[in-house]
Amino acid sequence: MSLIIDVLKKFKGGERKTSVYPLLTKSKRERNPLNRKALFLLVPITLISFVAAYFITQLFIGEPVPPIPEVKRTAMQVSEVSKPPVPESPQLPQGQPIKQEQEHDRKEEIVREPVRSNLEEKVQVEKLTEDINQKEKTPPLKRSTEVDFNTLLYAADRYFKEGDLRRSADLYEKALGMRVTDGLVNNLLVVYARLGEYEKAEELLMRYPKERFAYSYLMELAQGGHLKKVLKSSEKFLYLDKGGYIHFVRSYAYEGLGDMGNALEEMGKAYEKNPRNPYFAYNYARLLETFRKYKEAYNIYVNLNTEQLDPNLRSIVKERLKYIEYYGLVR
Secondary structure, eight states: OHHHHHHHHHHHTSSOSSSSOGGGGSOHHHHHHHHHHHHHHHHHHHHHHHHHHHHHHHHHTOSOOOOOOOOOOOOOOOOOOOOOOOOOOOOOOTTOOOOOOOGGGSOOOOOOSOOOOOTTSOOSOOOOOTTSOTTSOOOOOOOGGGOOHHHHHHHHHHHHHHTOHHHHHHHHHHHHHHOOOHHHHHHHHHHHHHHTOHHHHHHHHHHSOOHHHHHHHHHHHHHTTOHHHHHHHHGGGGGGOSSSHHHHHHHHHHHHTTOHHHHHHHHHHHHHHOTTOHHHHHHHHHHHHHTTOHHHHHHHHHHHTTSOOOHHHHHHHHHHHHHHHHTTOOO
């Protein structure tokens, strides 16, 4: 730096007595070499000064601050969002009553299917031979002259349960040729109804005319969906109706066909003949409700509620009483 300052002072004329450098007053030929010499002198001096300035800055200022590294941005990894756990339904504290559904919010529920009466004893396909050990397999049939009556019934019953109605009917017919019992006639009528052999069934009823047999055959037809056949066949056996059972089946058929007027009429006849039968009474009251005859229906329900009833039937009767009383249908 001192060299630079000294050179500048000389160029300014600080140490010269004249204002013009002596060499510059010479001719042009003589001044050109001096200018080149001065230029050659200034270049190294300038380089030296820059180098000196760099070392001075390193000594007093220090190292340069490195650039701030660029921070790479990475995409945020989004973890799968899990569903919140389903809260358990709150438990009612003990002693707090559960709100019951209001009666008027519930649609009127009427049981459409009539309850089948037992007709003093259950009408069903049953085993007619109690003295045969049921655990043993059916023994092979002997020659026709030696066939045992009970063995025939047992085999016919087994084929019926297996669904072989044709073989069951054949065996029942053979047994009937040997001996006639109520159970045998009843079972054969049921098989005829399921096979669709209506003529054989009616012929058998003509041979053994009993109300219970007619009821069993007609109810089997009704439950099989042959409602028009029930109405047609029952007309031939109405003379057998002593306890209202044939009228009961006819009401069942009419209701299934949507003829509620005739259904009510037939059920009324059954109830008139046997008012002590709880199934006749209930179904008659139920049909009365469909025609808005609530007072008559209510009186029947009240009487039924005092009788010995099947638990299911008693529950239905109580429900109907509550319904009529809640809506004030009896005035």
